[in-house]
Amino acid sequence: MKNTIKFIATPALLTASLAVFASGSHPGGHAAASIGQPGISSAVTRTIAISMADTMRFTPSEMEVRQGETVRFVVTNTGQLKHEFNLGTDADLKAHAEQMKKFPEMEHDEPNLVSLAPGKTGEVIWKFTRSGPVSFACLHAGHYDAGMKGRVLVAKAAGAPVADVAAEWARGEVKKVDKAAQKITLKHGDIKSLDMPPMTMVFQVADAAMLNSVKVGDNVQFSAERRTGAIVITNLKAAP
Ligand SMILES: [Cu+2]
Structure with missing residues (x-):
């Protein structure tokens, strides 16, 4: 009896090309539609580790993925303050950051974000369904204004077979x-x-x-x- 060995190819093109942005913008567009949708663990094609520090920075703060990918963001808070990783459109993040100033104690629990106490690690699994940039930020009072933000550049899905x-x-x-x-x-x-x-x-x-x-x-x-x-x-x- 012959054994058949199959090699499962990992998406080899993941790093091959960088972002090609969609030309249209969607002012006032609904966040969930424009940034993608919650992903499921079994569909993850890429894992990205991100740290959050009290310098009000994400590391890395910019990364590239491909349209259609499901990404597991493994986020670690290396600081002494609470921080969060929150995916969204710039407009939504800005609006939420203002809300957080009014209600600093507010804790969100949505699939597009993870809020972490000092020293903790958590994750967000997200499917990027559209090409173009998707922003992320920490919306704790003052952190967004201090520049605690970054973006995911979503490249167009590999076109032709x-x-x-x-x-x-x-x-x-x-x-x-x-x-x-x-x-x-x-x-x-x-x-x-x-x-x-x-x-x-x-x-x-x-x-x-x-x-x-x-x-x-x-x-x-x-x-x-x-x-x-x-x-x-x-x-x-x-x-x-
Ligand atoms: Cu923060």
Whole structure:
């Protein structure tokens, strides 16, 4: 009898690309709808540890996840004061922070937050159903105003299945190559994966070696993704 060994792939793309934000904003939108929904433990795809300190800071204060992921936030209060980790829209967090000033003793018990005594660890399991930034904050009186806040950048769900990747390739003409800076300037067509219209712009390349086989005037195909502070070309080849 043969044994079948299955390898369960963990979501390999989790760290591969960074936030691509939804362009629409939803003023006055309902928090639960716009930030996601409570998650269940068995669906967790990622665990993020966060500490809260009396310096009125979360560490880390910014993180990236992918749309559709269920995240377990394991939150530890390393300070001497009570703190809480509260996911929400900026508008809701601000409004609640004002309420907390009026009723400092108020204790919430909602699935989008965990309130912790000094030295305690707790968790929030949350499913991020939409792309875009989701904020979090400590709403204890004065803490929010002191800057105790952060955000989760929710990247768009991985788009096409592998077989359709070719359709995601964008086209461009090389205008400039700067090997020292690992940059390339392209006059490009639509970049569907970034929802970007045609224009001429400077890209970072993921690997300097990608620039060895291209020169000004070449027609190329490429894929690109948004990372913190730059748009990075992850694949580059001569156009057929
Ligand atoms: Cu706090």
